[in-house]
Amino acid sequence: MSIETILIWMAIGLVAGWLASMVVGGGYGVIGDIVLGIVGAFLGGLMFRTLHLGTPFRGVASTIFVAFVGAVVLLLLMRLIRRTSTRGR
Numbered sequence: 001m002s003i004e005t006i007l008i009w010m011a012i013g014l015v016a017g018w019l020a021s022m023v024v025g026g027g028y029g030v031i032g033d034i035v036l037g038i039v040g041a042f043l044g045g046l047m048f049r050t051l052h053l054g055t056p057f058r059g060v061a062s063t064i065f066v067a068f069v070g071a072v073v074l075l076l077l078m079r080l081i082r083r084t085s086t087r088g089r
Contacts, residue, residue, distance in 0.1 A: 012060070013037030016067030024075040036071050044070025 002013060007023070017033030020040060044066040055062040 009038060009041075010034050012039065012063055012067055016040055016064050016071050019068050020062075020075055024053065024072055024079075026075065035065035037067050038072065040069075040071025040074050041067035043074055044068070046070075047073070 013034040014030065014037055017028075017035070017037030017040065019080070020036060021027040021033055027033065047053075047070060048066055055065050057065055
């Protein structure tokens with residue numbers, strides 16, 4: 001894996017994580033948004049592949065869209081887990 005590939009992953013992760021943070025609320029800073037976007041990309045890719053869904057875009061826009069959807073789902077799951085863990089106290 002080249003350094004260029006890693007930088008592209010980071011850029012897409014940052015954009016997707018930042019967009020998801022803006023939509024859902026919250027935010028984890030630059031590093032947190034990059035991680036959120038990259039994990040969201042894997043989650044989104046798994047969801048789209050499993051559900052046999054296509055994307056309305058092509059190229060980088062499609063990648064960012066899938067990562068964004070995955071990051072939104074991940075943020076919502078994190079909130080749900082955090083909410084249920086605070087109720088138990």
